[in-house]
Every structure is written in C-alpha cells, then in structure tokens.
Amino acid sequence: MDACSVLKKAYCSINKNHAFFREKFNNSYYLGIEENEIEFLNSISENEAGVLSASDKMLSYSVAVMYTAALILQEMAKRKKIEYSKEQTACLLDGFYLIQIAEHPFSDKTVEELEEILLGLLTDGIELKARKKTGSERTPNEIVKYMLDLIQYDKTTARNSSIIDPACGTGTFTNQITKRFIESLNTECEVESVKDALINKKQIKAYDTRPSNVYVTKVGMIFQLMEAGLIVNMNEILEFMNNLPVYCDDFLKSKDKADFIVGNPPYIRLQNISKEDRKFIKENFVSATGRFDIYTCFLEKSDGMLNKNGKMCLITSNKYLTTNYGVGIRKYFSKNHHVKKVVDLFDTKFFGAAVLPAITMCQNNTEDVETQYVGIKTSQMKPDCSLNGADELFDFIENNAGNGKSYVQYKNNTIFEIARSKVVVPSDGKTWNFSSREENTVKDKMDAKRNCMLGEIVDVSVGIKTTADKVFVQPMTKEFVLENNFETQVIYPLIQSFNVDKWKISWGTQKKDRYILYPHKENQDGMKAIPLDEIPNAGAYLEKHDNVLKRREYLLNVTSRKWYECWVPQKLSKFKQKKLVTRDIVSSNSFALDEEGRLCQGNTFFLTKKECKFSQAYADLSEHQYFCFLLGILNSRAMEYYQKMISGCLYAKKYRYTTSNLNRWPIPKIDVGIALEISKYVEKIIREESCRKELEKKIDRAVYNAFQFTDDEILKIEEAI
Template sequence: MLSVAQLPDRGEIRVLDPAAGDGALLEALLKRMPVDTLSRVRVFGYDTDPSAVVRASARLQNAFPDVSILIEEKDFLDHVLSLSADSDLFSDTRSTLMPFDLVIANPPYVRTQIMGTEQAQKLAQSFALTGRVDLYYPFLLGISRVLSEGGVTGIITSNRFMTTKSGQAVRRALLSKFRIMHVWDLGDTKLFDAAVLPAVLLAKGTKQIVDSDVEDIVFSTIYESKENAVDHVSNVMEALTMSDNTVVSISDGRNFLVRHGLLDNGESADGIWRISTASSDQWLATVHKHTWNTFRRVGKIRVGVKSTADKVFVRSDWSALPGGRPELLRPLITRYCARQFKACIPSKTKHIKEIMYPHESTSKGRKAVDLSLYPIAARYLELHRTTLEARSYLIKAGRAWYELWVPQDPAAWSSPKIVFPDISEKPTFWMDTEGGIVNGECYWLQCEREGENDLLWLALAVANSTFIEFFYDHCFNNKLYAGRRRFITQYVEQFPLPDPARKESQIIIDLAKAIHSELPSNAADQKISELNALIWNVFGLNVEEVPR
C-alpha cells in the first residue's frame, strides 16, 4: 500500500479506518510509515462499538504518542447516507471535510437480513445496489467518496462480490470510482478468523469516472491444492510471492496453487472477475471455438421447491403417523440422492424423504388443491395450521395457508430433468426420469423445446466430466473451503455444449444414456472413463493438456 502511495510533500497526511475495531490495521500501517512523516500524520478511525473505540485509542496512543489520533464512536455509513449533492461525506466538522490520503479498512460482513429492511433500502438506493446487499458493499463504495485523488486504499473484504450476481453493481462501481491496481483473492487460506473467503483490493482514488477497462489490473489467487508441491515456504503471505502456476507447501502441511495474471471481466463492466493468463486464455479460446451453445439453450435452470415449513411438509415417517398415510405425497429429491448420472438411494432411512405437495396444474395454470378431496391430508395440515398461517408473507401474497412458498410448476415434475446440488466438490449432475420433486437445496434443468430431449443427455455428460471442473475454475473459480464449488444458475447456464449434430456428440449422448441405465456397475464406470475422454476431445482438447 505504502509502496504505491504518493504522500503529500508538506502538510497533513490524513489516514482513515472507517471500521477501526481494535486498531490493529491502523497500527500495522503506522509502523510502516516513513519515520520522517509521522509528525505530519493525522489518524481518524470510526467504529460503532464504544469498547472497541476505547481499546483502539489506547493501543494507538501508546504505540505512537506523538501522532495525532482521533478514534470516534461513529457509523461510517450514517455519514454516507447523509450525503447530498452539495455536501461531502463528512459534514460535521471542518477537519473531516478534507479527503484522506490513505484509507485502510476491513469492513464488517453483514447481510441485509441482519441490517434491517429500512437501512438496507437506504444503502441500496444511495449506491444503486440491487438484490441482496452485504454491508461491505456500501463500505467499499463509500470509501471512494472520501479518498483523495491519487490517494491509496487497501481493503480486506470478502471475495463473494467478484463472482456473484448480487455483486454486479459493486464490480461496476469499483471499476468506475477507483483506479484498481491489484486484487488478491486469498481463497480458502483461512488467513483470518472470519468465516468468509477473503480478498484484498489495492486502489487509488480518482475524481474522474474512469474507463472500466481492466487490462492493467494485476490479479493474484491462492487456493488449496491436492497437487504435489514444488517448493516450501513458511506461510500464506510468503507463498504469494512465488511465481505464477506454482504449487507450494506451507509449514502447517497444506499445499496451495498460486496464480498471477490480469483481471478479466469478459469485457463487461459488471462481469464476473476471473484471472487471465496466456495459457488459460488460449485454453478457453479453444473451448469457445468448439462450443455450439450453452446450457441456457436447453432450458431455464430453476431452484427446487421451498416450503418455509419443512417440518410440516417434508418427512421420512409419513406411514407411521397415527392418522394414517396422507394423500398428496410425492418422492422428494434431496442432496442425499446425489450421484453422477443417476440418483442413489440415501444410505440412511431418515434421509429418504417425501413431500406433501398440495398443488396441481389446470388449464388456467397452477393452483392449490381442494383439500376437501384429500381428507387425511386435510386433517394433518389442520393440526399444523397455526405454524403454516404464521407465514404471513404467504397470506399477504393472496395464497392459501397450506401452500408451499415456492412450489414450481406441478406439470413439469413428470418430465425428465437434470438435478444437481448447490454445493459440491465435484460436479454431481443426475437425470431424474421418475417424476420426483426437487428440494430447494438443489437445482433442476428441463428441456423446454419439444423433440430436443437428447440435449439434456448431452448436457448431463458435459456437466459430469472432468473437463467441466477445469472450465468452471477458469471462468468462475467460486470455491468454498475444502475445494467445494458453487453450482448456481449464473454459472451452470454458461456451461458449453458441443454441436449436437456432430457424430461425436451422438456417441456422447448414447454413452450418457447407457451409464444412467447401468449404474451402479463396473461397466458403467468404464463408460464414464470413456465418456470423459470424448468430452475433452469434442471441445478440441486432450486430457493431458490441462492448464491450471
């Protein structure tokens, strides 16, 4: 941070931490300031926790008795929300009207659900944010309003904004309000105590709205790897100094893959942020050359049903109820059924679920069933009426008290569909041909055009291949701890499909169907290995030619 900062030659050097906590970041920054500048440094810190303010003040004043330090009990975002067109962020005193030369921050990670609706809406409106807003989003953008032109900020934050749909507005705004110099995705290093996967941004302030070009933004990533290490260092920070494409071990025994390249957002201001290197770009260019379309062409990817009262609607012991087994029960597909190509039977009886599904399709669309036609189900639901009616949002939406909150289309369940869990280390997609209802922890994809069901089988084959793991990591790299990937709509809909008219594609489709019918068996396992090689080849690649 200090290596790229151009501190004022004379006068004050203004430093801010908008979420100071116990003052650790400010202390670390001041320790690295040139000694001959400390007499000119003025430090400002804000925190909403009065005990943190006391601790930070004592810590900094003891360590730097000759530095001007002011740590106050204030909410940084309250200042942001009080902005008007003709006022600066800090309008309470003359001293805080001036911009800051250095801003260091580790904003709090709080979801809108915890913040409260009113504050979330104000923040969203002020910063043109949509969807689910994490508290650190407006913190990031608020910093741009107080950083001087040419001033430098270093921010420790969650890496979620780089790859999620809710982060689109933040990505766009960061590129227009800062001159970003370097991004570090610290992945699953567990470098900090917080559960989030961290990232660090280094950026300069600018008064001009800059071009959202990302060509010159350096992007580094570090994620745990199962590959053999070629070097050893003591810790994660030292590992980051290694050259691109190096697998390195650290003193606790973990191995990490270190990558250095440039930030690529697909030439879209709000596009997903990924690392671009010469080898990965060449690999993706080959894939795109052999891509006919994407999974989006097959159909819309939907999330499973959500009852918001699972204890009432979802059970494994329906037959044991005193009133008898009720009507309206349907088999429920859950993450415990997950297996590539074909669902498995959960090993534990308690994980074999059925759902009471009180919806039907009519010529006018979906509607709630007439409970008078299902007396056992009606008696059961009446027993739980208080719980179900407590879902006030459902009642306010004009829905019947016994409905599921998100039932999806009852007519669609009987058609073949690809199902997959939201989170898994390896891609795990399977074909359901038995009319099961998909639970809300999984997604499903159904063919929307008549006569194109073979596209589903082609997509199933691609989705379960080792090729798609590398494609995912090149394009999205949204990994959680232990290498688990997020298979969400915005990623899966971009998975590539080869031309279904090709002879190779027809072979792939036939193999996928055969695997589905033969699982579990050694013959199916052999076909899976054969299928993997075919998927790589159909995209113009060899399995051996795998760039990281």
C-alpha cells in the same frame, strides 16, 4: 482477573441498576436488537436480567464492554505513573460508578495482554450467532499489516496523510494505523503536534454504528499514544477521549475524503438490513444489485471517497467476484479501472469468518487498466518451498510477481497453490475468474466453437425452498406418512442433494430419504395453495405446526400467499418431466437423470427440455436417448473445466452450480451418430458401474473432438481439474 470474568461481573452489576445505565447510555443502535442476537448472554445473566428486553440486555453488555476498556486505560495510566485526581477518575469512569467490581482487576496483565484484551472485546466476547447479523469478524494482525503495506501506509507516508477505517469494530485496523502514525513522527515531536494531527486535522478517522466499538477504539488509540510516551497526564487522556474522530455513525452516509481507506466492512445480507437502510442503499449505490450484501456498498463508497491517487484496501467476502449480486460492483469497477490488485484467499482459513475472503486494493487513477490477481487455495501438489507463517507467505507473494503458479508448504501441514496473473477485468458485470491467459484461451475456444448455450436448450430451475423443512420434509419418512394418512395429492418423493450421484439418482435405499408434504396444486396461473379443508389430514398436521409456519413473516406479508405454503414452489408439471438434476454445491460435475417425476429440494437445480432447433436436430433420438446424450456432455471433463473457470471456488474445493452459470455453458455441435454413441455410453454407465471409467473416457474424447481441442489443450484441461 481475566477479561471474560470482568465482562460477566460488570454485566450482571449493570443489570441490577439498569434504569440508570439506560438513561445514561441509551442509543438508537439498541432499538432493533432481537432475541437471537443476545442468546449468548443467557449463560452469564442473573435473575435481574430475565425481565429485560433484548435491547436492554445488549445495552448492558455494551456498557460492560466500555467499562472493561476504561479499566484497561486506567491500568495503563497507573503503570505510566500518570497522576490523576478523584475528579479526573470520575471523568474517565463517567457513568460507571455504580458498577461493583474488584479494584484494578488487570494488574497482573502485561501490556501486550492488555492490548489483546482491547482488540478482542467484541469478537472474542460474543458468540458466532450474535456476530452473524452484525457481520462482525476480527481480522488477524498479519492480514492487517499486509493490507497497510499494500496501500503503502507506513512511516514515510503516515505523518502527512489522511486515513479512514470504515468499520472499526474494536480497533484492529485503527490500532495498527495508530502505531504506524507514531512511527512516522520525529523524535522531538510533542503532544501538541499530535493533537493537531489527530484532533484538529483528523488524519485518522474511524466509523462504527455500535457505541461500545467507538469507545473501545478510542481507548485503543490512546493506549498506543500512552505507550509511546505521547500522552503524559490525565487531562490529555480526557481531551483525546472526547475529541478523537471516531464516529458512532454509518460510514455509507459520510461525506469524507481521504488519502487511504482500509478495513474489514461488515457482511450483512439484504434480509438483515432494515427497510429504511435498504431504501437509502438502493437509492445511492449502483453496487446494490440483486440480493446484495452490504459489503459491496462499502467497496463502492470507499473507492468514491479517495483523493486523487488515493488508495483503498478492504477485505471482504470473495463472492462479489462471481455471484449474481456482485454484478453491480463489478460493473462499477470495470468502468473506472481502479482495482489494482485482488488477493483471493479462497479456503485458506486465515481467520474464523464463515465467508471465503478476498483483499481488494484500489487506487484513484486510471493509468493502468490491468488488475494484478493472486489466488491462494489449498492443494495436493508437491511444494516448491516452505513458509513458516502468514508474514512469510505475504512476503513471498509480493516478491514473486508475474504470471504462473507456485506451490508452498505452509506451517508444515498445509500446501497452498499460489496463482498469479495480470488481466483486464471483464466489462458488463461478467464474473471475474482471473484465469491465466492459457486457461482463458481454452475457455474462449469453447465459447467460439459452441453451437448454442445450455440455457437455450433447457430450462434451469431451482428446487423447492420451503423455509420450514422441519415441518415439510424432515419428519416425512414412509412410515410417518402412512401413520398420519396424509392425502396422496400432497405427498411426493423428494430428491435432496445427497441423493444426486454422478449419472444417477439414488432414492429409496437410505434411511435419510424423505418425501415432501407439498400443499400446492397447479392451475393456469401457476401454483396455488390447496385449501386445508380439501386435505383434512395434512391440514391438521400443518395447523399443529402453525407456530413455526406463521413465524415466516416474509410469507405473511404477501397478501396472495397462505401461511402454510412453501416459500418457493415449482410447477408439478415441470417435475413430472424427464429432467437432469445437479447439486447446488459440489466438487465436480455430478449431473443425474431422473425419469420418475420426483420433486427436487432447494439445494438442487433441475434441467428440463426446451423445444428448439437443437432438440429438433436430434429428433431421431428418443427422449430417453436425448437426455442421456445431454447428460454425457454435462458430465464431461471439458464442461467441468468450463464451470471451474466461471465459478468461484468455495471451501474444500467445491463449486456453486447456479442458474446464471449453467445457462452460459457452451454446447458444441455433435453429429447425430456421435450423439447416439454418447447416449449408449451413458445408458451403460447407469446400468453397469464396473465399466464406468472406460466409458467416461470415451465420452470425454467425443466432447473434446467436438470442441476441436489439440492434445496440448486437452492436457491443460486434465491438469486443471
């Protein structure tokens, strides 16, 4: 029988006797479970499950996972000819005896298949939606092995070292750790010395907040010990099951120390963390800055728990390298100089996580303040060699040190650029872009030659975030607006990201163009909600959709806000000004000029003029000419190069354009006459598409000259982008 069938049958059997199992296996973990986390169970539940709460359904599923793991252990014991009494069987299957399922459902599986079932019980049995809130994602074995190699946890070190997996899941890392521990034992090693190492000395520890994960991880460790012949009877199985230091607890609250820490911590954003945990984290972790993700706290905690010269290696999102919420952890690491290596996997898609991963390796010493960086991303360049799998790729990385770039063909269908450099990470929380010295020389020159920063001459604002676009935006075609006779004071053309092309806004010509219903008015205190009785037609529409709008608890919890407001409104007076607009995520600089006073959606940023010395220097230009001049600078290749130096690369070679990044852009000093020329080039590009390439080259040359770039520096920029 396949594992999914066993899980389904066990789950349905448990639901028939749920009161018994709830009493036996209840845990505080299940209290906060919500309906959206158990949607995947609706397709396998029977009628009996229909009356159960989300918490009860998750408990049933977790018990089914534990039962399936116990059956695998029982099957392994049978194959190892381990004899056991009915009483011992009852102990192994304690609490499971009411589950009705075929006897020995895994008798047709190989040992390798049994191991694979164990490791996949969490991530392969749960759909992505359910994993998102818990941040669970299974790490491929090739990456696990590489990370253990990086920290040098192997047969020469494992026997007398302590190691922790801070978020074990179903044991992907702990499984490999146990294998390496077994390899470190001498051939005469007896079970008593293994007990001493694993139970008494607790040399391998693991943490997880989910009870079923703890259970399955223990089963996986015992599975490896049985396979190696180190467990030979049922009493030993039960002793290890009861005493292995795999804890159903929060690693962030632990006080252990270890020689090695390795794993894949959960990715959980601030909004999905309970208020109680949020308070604890804010009070105890300097890495919890901005709208943080909990994995940054795992990085800080793991580093802080290392023994002298101990090593830590975690795979996390790479966002902490460049985002605002990563400021705290970047400051922490820049002070202690513990980060020895970062392997940024960018868009390589080594596993199914929705994030772009990076491997961070730290050591608890400060002898070397430099960090070795390896960046792997997809490329179109001609490859230098071919590699057949992840193991070969990671071997190639470790065997080719130093600075520079290589291009490899991976598995015959993808070309990877592998960039290597060794740098001192920036202080004060600045972004870690890990550019080569040559690339940084160009960037540093732009900073040195700047007249001012972009944030000094424009206000950078994010567009409107409604948090209910299906009410405020998606239906709002011209026909829908007229049909409902909405009041003109709340209806505005909306610039969405797809409307923003390089140089100009395309709006009013596509079927997907939309207006926005914007129930706000501006007064001296900012934006306020318009009373519904002042907009009866729009008000009736909003009340019709109050079931959607009132579900936004974060809005209702703010006493000064109305239930029908947009979550992040912006002043109408700012939108009415001339402005430059960019998408928030795009592969290259694509700023456009809007002079129609349209509103902007939350997936765009817009730039409005500040009165300052810079703008006064170009007082001879009309406002239209001034904005065309700025537009030319921002769309130049030099500025695109700068953006890519300070911003992390996302999937498909796209970059995120944020307020903090844009504010840093260096603006060079340009003579008024040259500024007027750039303005005219931009005006012509907007009018006439045919001569665009030639005019863009002229603009690029003017900006290059303003930064006083040499031909070699220009070549570096052109090659890089």
